[in-house]
Amino acid sequence: MTDKSKVAEKTKEIAVNLLRGAGEDLRLPAAAPAVTYPLETLVPQVRQQTPAVGQRVTRPDGRLHGLGQTKYIDDLSFPGMLYAKIKRAGIASARIKRIDTRAAEAMPGVMAVLTGREIPVNSFGPSLQDQPVLADERVFHAGDGVAAVAAVTEQIALEALERIQVEYELLPAVFDPLTALQDDAPRVHPPKSNIYATKTIRKGDLEKGFAASDRIFEGRFRTQMVEHASLEPHAAIAQWDPNGRVTLWSTLGRITLGRVDIARTLKLAVNRVRIIATIVGGNFGGKNEITQEPVLALLSKKTGRPVKGVFTRGEGFVATTTRHPFVMEYKTGVTKDGRILARKVRLVLDGGAYCSWSETTLGKAAILSAGPYRIDNLLVEAFVVYTNKTMTGAMRGFGAPQVCFAYESHMDDMASALGLDPLDIRLLNVFDEGSLSPTGQVLQSVVARQSLLQAADRFGWREARP
Amino acid sequence: MNVTIKVNGEVHCASVAPETTLLSLLRDNFNLTGAKLGCDVGDCGACTVIVDGMPVNSCLMLAGQADGREVLTVEGLAAPDRLHPIQKAFEDHAALQCGFCGPAVILSAKALLDENPAPTLQEIRDALAGNLCRCTGYTKMIEAIQDAAAVLRGETADGPRTGVSHD
Numbered sequence: 001m002t003d004k005s006k007v008a009e010k011t012k013e014i015a016v017n018l019l020r021g022a023g024e025d026l027r028l029p030a031a032a033p034a035v036t037y038p039l040e041t042l043v044p045q046v047r048q049q050t051p052a053v054g055q056r057v058t059r060p061d062g063r064l065h066g067l068g069q070t071k072y073i074d075d076l077s078f079p080g081m082l083y084a085k086i087k088r089a090g091i092a093s094a095r096i097k098r099i100d101t102r103a104a105e106a107m108p109g110v111m112a113v114l115t116g117r118e119i120p121v122n123s124f125g126p127s128l129q130d131q132p133v134l135a136d137e138r139v140f141h142a143g144d145g146v147a148a149v150a151a152v153t154e155q156i157a158l159e160a161l162e163r164i165q166v167e168y169e170l171l172p173a174v175f176d177p178l179t180a181l182q183d184d185a186p187r188v189h190p191p192k193s194n195i196y197a198t199k200t201i202r203k204g205d206l207e208k209g210f211a212a213s214d215r216i217f218e219g220r221f222r223t224q225m226v227e228h229a230s231l232e233p234h235a236a237i238a239q240w241d242p243n244g245r246v247t248l249w250s251t252l253g254r255i256t257l258g259r260v261d262i263a264r265t266l267k268l269a270v271n272r273v274r275i276i277a278t279i280v281g282g283n284f285g286g287k288n289e290i291t292q293e294p295v296l297a298l299l300s301k302k303t304g305r306p307v308k309g310v311f312t313r314g315e316g317f318v319a320t321t322t323r324h325p326f327v328m329e330y331k332t333g334v335t336k337d338g339r340i341l342a343r344k345v346r347l348v349l350d351g352g353a354y355c356s357w358s359e360t361t362l363g364k365a366a367i368l369s370a371g372p373y374r375i376d377n378l379l380v381e382a383f384v385v386y387t388n389k390t391m392t393g394a395m396r397g398f399g400a401p402q403v404c405f406a407y408e409s410h411m412d413d414m415a416s417a418l419g420l421d422p423l424d425i426r427l428l429n430v431f432d433e434g435s436l437s438p439t440g441q442v443l444q445s446v447v448a449r450q451s452l453l454q455a456a457d458r459f460g461w462r463e464a465r466p
Numbered sequence: 467m468n469v470t471i472k473v474n475g476e477v478h479c480a481s482v483a484p485e486t487t488l489l490s491l492l493r494d495n496f497n498l499t500g501a502k503l504g505c506d507v508g509d510c511g512a513c514t515v516i517v518d519g520m521p522v523n524s525c526l527m528l529a530g531q532a533d534g535r536e537v538l539t540v541e542g543l544a545a546p547d548r549l550h551p552i553q554k555a556f557e558d559h560a561a562l563q564c565g566f567c568g569p570a571v572i573l574s575a576k577a578l579l580d581e582n583p584a585p586t587l588q589e590i591r592d593a594l595a596g597n598l599c600r601c602t603g604y605t606k607m608i609e610a611i612q613d614a615a616a617v618l619r620g621e622t623a624d625g626p627r628t629g630v631s632h633d
Contacts (some may be wrong), residue, residue, distance in 0.1 A: 036546045037541075037546075037549075038544060038546065038548055038549055040544075040545060046597075056558065057560055058557055058558060058560055058562045059557075059562070059563075061565065062556070062557045062560055062561075062562055062565075063557055064565070065551070065562040065565030065568045065569075066540075066553040066556045066557050066568060066569075067500075067540065067541070067543075067544055067549075067553065067563060068498075068499070068500020068501075068539070068540035068541055068568075068569035069500075070565050072502070072566065073500070074499075074502070074503060075493075075499035077494075101536075155483075155485070228600075229600060230562070230564070230566075230600055231502075231504050231510060231512055231522075231564070231566040231567050231598060231599070232502070232504070232566045233503070235505070279564065279565065280564060281502075281564045281565070281566030282564045282566060282600045282601055283564075283602070284578050310503070312506065312511075313504070313505040313506065313507070313509075315498060425523075
């Protein structure tokens with residue numbers, strides 16, 4: 001007995017050596033190359049130092065970033081994982097008459113096809129639930145998804161999209177926010193009005209302020225749509241398990257909000273949805289909302305396999321939120337020496353096809369639109385309207401950069417017309433300690449004047465300019 | 467088709483479809499996910515790796531084109547007992563925020579310093595022209611590369627300097 005097992009061991013050894021001996025001619029399989037990195041523990045210096053001000057700060061995640069060891073969503077993969085692609089409408093406004101997915105479904109390698117009608121609750125949004133996960137009856141902008149495919153490779157999924165036939169009936173569309181405001185403009189979400197949120201701020205007596213002014217200036221300013229273009233594209237992986245729970249690995253920046261939206265669209269209890277977020281490769285507001293997550297979840301449910309979706313850079317531009325384009329009209333009454341007595345502001349925000357974070361943007365833009373200046377008589381009227389374009393939502397500043405461009409340009413125009421130095425007209429009007437904001441807030445710790453003077457001093461504003 | 471390439475010093479083979487990019491070969495076949503897919507058209511530079519000493523957008527190079535060549539990815543930079551001086555300088559300067567562009571920027575810097583051990587500020591900027599960053603901006607990266615260059619030349623010990631020259 002003992003001898004037999006010894007013999008068996010001996011034979012095994014020879015076999016292994018034989019295999020090793022053949023290594024010279026054997027082509028190595030596609031095994032992952034060894035990765036080397038330091039194994040000592042990283043101790044951030046900053047937490048041991050008091051005070052921290054003036055000390056060099058390293059980031060707790062900096063080492064993994066530098067070694068290429070940070071795992072973003074697209075760096076994860078699971079056995080049997082499928083790849084999903086979404087077919088985009090490419091038409092701004094239309095009724096979907098018919099979708100034929102049979103040819104795509106028949107393709108070898110295609111595991112499932114999904115259309116908008118199969119989504120349990122086909123709407124979502126942070127304040128108004130006006131956005132479909134996949135368009136079902138109507139297309140509201142060209143970036144709307146109309147069908148999705150899960151296949152064994154990305155190539156097959158892309159080819160399957162080509163074989164999905166969608167028949168559209170074209171509908172009138174509106175692209176300019178000022179046109180969308182008019183009564184006879186095509187309605188983006190009929191029968192609802194195109195104006196879906198407004199904000200008005202009144203302070204003092206506007207007419208009296210204008211009557212007392214020596215000069216009245218008017219200006220109109222427009223800004224454009226901007227995409228966040230975070231370097232990491234939107235990506236997610238869904239896995240529906242046999243307990244009826246779904247796990248989503250996603251680039252979402254706000255996972256708790258996203259979880260509620262996903263549970264609602266899938267008609268699941270919130271505790272059936274688990275979201276795992278890894279490090280986000282840039283957000284800037286563009287990853288605040290769900291995009292393809294419910295689609296991937298349902299494709300995983302249909303196929304019983306994990307499903308990954310990664311947006312192309314183009315999809316990032318047409319099918320995720322962007323910064324609101326603004327049309328801003330300013331009318332300001334001033335004394336001869338440049339003191340502002342009254343200001344009227346009218347803001348029209350181009351909301352694109354869906355509400356998203358428009359209400360937050362509208363509020364912040366309206367409150368900040370008068371600028372950091374003491375103005376006793378003020379009227380701000382702000383509107384956000386639907387157009388048949390990519391939806392606009394959260395982006396760094398929530399409307400603040402747009403109005404800043406307008407009120408500061410307006411200030412320069414007035415200074416030039418009055419023959420004043422642009423710095424002087426600002427110093428004459430800028431907020432001081434205890435100034436009242438447009439909404440009546442008493443401002444504290446105000447250093448606007450000091451900041452202006454210090455900046456002017458630092459870059460030599462008062463020195464002679466050519 | 468069969469591809470045989472030397473990755474981070476080791477010879478590896480893979481059988482891939484002809485349309486496979488070098489980026490996909492590295493990420494999907496070799497699980498080297500340090501190189502990222504950002505735009506897939508060679509604009510953002512997040513997929514930069516070093517092929518035969520040259521920084522390359524691996525999303526634009528087919529795996530077949532890399533056959534027989536030597537590829538260095540970010541995973542091949544550090545030694546078991548220490549970071550590469552460029553990685554150390556990037557960590558000390560907190561030069562990476564979200565980190566998505568980081569491995570590619572570090573490899574562009576490596577290719578530059580291998581070629582030119584004492585680059586000017588403008589030469590560093592030019593070397594990073596193909597790498598986009600949307601978070602931190604480039605100032606800290608440039609400072610880190612200046613520091614790493616000094617360390618690699620043996621002028622200063624491994625570690626951050628207090629002042630950074632802007633020549």
